Amino acid sequence: MKKCQTASLFGGSLLLAIASCSAFAEVRVVTSIKPLQLIAAEIQDGVGEPEVLVPAGSSSHSFSLKPSTVRDIQAADILYWIGPDLENYLAKSITARSGKTVVIQKLPGLHIRHFGEEHEHAEHGHEEPVRSTAVGDDHDDQHRPGSIDAHLWLRPSNALVIAKQMATDLSAADPQNSARYQANFEAFSARLGEQDRRLKNRLAPLAAKPFFVFHQTFDYFEEAYGLNHTGVLAIGGEVRPGARHIAEMRAKLEAAGPSCLFSEPPVRPKLSDTLTSGLPVRFAELDALGYGVTVRAGGYGELITRIGDELAKCLEALNKAGS
Known part of the structure; x- marks a missing residue:
């Protein structure tokens, strides 16, 4: 999808305007998620609009490629994907591409975590790292201890x-717009x-407050802001956890006392009410x-701010309840 930017006409002829316009062809950027x-929209602001392969509401772990998706992959001038630790379903289609392909998880300078790692909180005043606890045994292979945690965009x-x-x-693909x-990037x-x-200022006082997650997604964010979930309830897939595991999860919630339990859109696990019935647990x-975030300059910041604000609102409510 090549587009032409509008050239300014200040005394120039129509022919020159058309020639100038033809020199600017939008770089077609496609991202996996x-x-x-x-992030791409931050950089392309005012020049182009990036596209995405996995639509909102679909899981990046289990997305099935459609013929139209494969065509988008092949037509992209630049394709960005996290990598095989999150999107192994893309690997075969990407090898057939002729355009530039960037594997994000291999970029130099990234902070990469592995599942089972401790959170290093020294910069936030903790003397020792804290290890989170998962309950249940139905994590998929992508979350096996030692494997790369591919939710790296959350830092x-x-x-x-x-x-x-x-x-x-x-800038390399479109030198005319390099300065833009x-x-x-500087504005971002x-x-x-x-x-x-x-x-950081808002979340620092909440570091010791207990909270649980259904899926081990937010370790990068937690590490950046000095937080550490109390437990992962590990409910996922089509198989309902057995009675023993449900009892273990409920016991963790009960032992924590007043706490927050965070799910991810679009659907809250059906077992939420069973696990928390009669317990002082707040849902959020x-x-x-970024299902609800508009693709625009400032969109990534909104994604991060929403996560921080939702965490803070629930954890601050625990403070008020305990005062």
């Missing part, structure tokens, strides 16, 4: 590395820095994929 699309410093790579790639791409960096400082939702 929406968070990468949000703002990683988003800056990704954005910088995109600015470099787009670099300016967009400045906005994200302000949002990061605000979230964390959106790692």
